[in-house]
Amino acid sequence: MVLASIESVTKIFQNLETNTTRYIGNKLVNKIITEFKNRFKNCNRHPILSKAALLDPRFKKLAFRFDTSSYESAKDALKTELQNEFNFQQSEQNESIAISTGNTNDDNQDNNSIWKDFDALATSTSASNSIVSSSIITMRQYLEERIIPRNDCPLKWWQVRAVPYPELSNLAEKYLSVMATSVPSERIFSKSGQISSKRRSSIKPKRMEKILFLNMNQRFFFLNTFMIFSVNCGPILFFFFNLKFVPCLFSFC
Numbered sequence: 171m172v173l174a175s176i177e178s179v180t181k182i183f184q185n186l187e188t189n190t191t192r193y194i195g196n197k198l199v200n201k202i203i204t205e206f207k208n209r210f211k212n213c214n215r216h217p218i219l220s221k222a223a224l225l226d227p228r229f230k231k232l233a234f235r236f237d238t239s240s241y242e243s244a245k246d247a248l249k250t251e252l253q254n255e256f257n258f259q260q261s262e263q264n265e266s267i268a269i270s271t272g273n274t275n276d277d278n279q280d281n282n283s284i285w286k287d288f289d290a291l292a293t294s295t296s297a298s299n300s301i302v303s304s305s306i307i308t309m310r311q312y313l314e315e316r317i318i319p320r321n322d323c324p325l326k327w328w329q330v331r332a333v334p335y336p337e338l339s340n341l342a343e344k345y346l347s348v349m350a351t352s353v354p355s356e357r358i359f360s361k362s363g364q365i366s367s368k369r370r371s372s373i374k375p376k377r378m379e380k381i382l383f384l385n386m387n388q389r390f391f392f393l394n395t396f397m398i399f400s401v402n403c404g405p406i407l408f409f410f411f412n413l414k415f416v417p418c419l420f421s422f423c
Contacts, residue, residue, distance in 0.1 A: 172213065173214060174223065177233070180206060221341070226324050259336075324346055325343075328342045328343065365381055
């Protein structure tokens with residue numbers, strides 16, 4: 171959304187420059203456009219922002235509508251990362267298969283074969299070709315999907331598309347879940363300054379990290395504790411509630 175909003179704001183100021191007739195107004199609009207472009211001129215080539223824009227099903231290529239070269243660079247970078255994701259998934263599958271099958275006598279015979287190195291090279295070559303082709307096909311299929319409305323949630327869209335695009339959905343979760351504000355991190359810094367006082371200046375970094383983690387996530391702990399208590403003890407409390415108040419109701423009757 172960042173790249174698309176930058177392009178939209180730039181377009182608005184350019185139209186305002188065309189429609190402004192007075193000298194002071196034109197000078198002000200030109201100054202705003204110049205400063206805006208200077209501040210955000212390299213955003214299209216930012217590695218995180220460009221991948222996030224390309225993985226957002228609301229924008230995709232439209233976020234780069236004024237910069238085609240940045241779109242191609244972002245697509246190539248995302249394709250390379252997708253290949254690494256495919257490679258990681260395939261290596262995990264190979265390890266699980268090797269563990270489940272174990273070593274056999276036939277494998278020991280193959281290890282002594284003169285074709286051992288050739289077979290290993292052929293297997294690795296076919297695997298790498300498969301990874302490259304899979305990443306290209308996945309990217310093409312995703313980019314051919316229709317663009318969703320701007321007010322829809324992209325994370326919900328990817329949650330549904332996690333089955334046809336499992337590797338690409340992992341990357342979407344990685345880049346689209348980045349918070350667009352620095353407030354939480356600044357709160358952590360402020361809290362660390364409060365904890366690391368003169369009396370507690372000898373706290374080690376590992377312990378400080380654990381204290382900050384517990385402090386910032388304590389609300390989730392109490393919420394989970396309450397939910398577990400409600401699920402486990404709710405029927406018991408309901409039973410005792412009925413035992414206590416049902417006789418009272420009969421007495422009033």
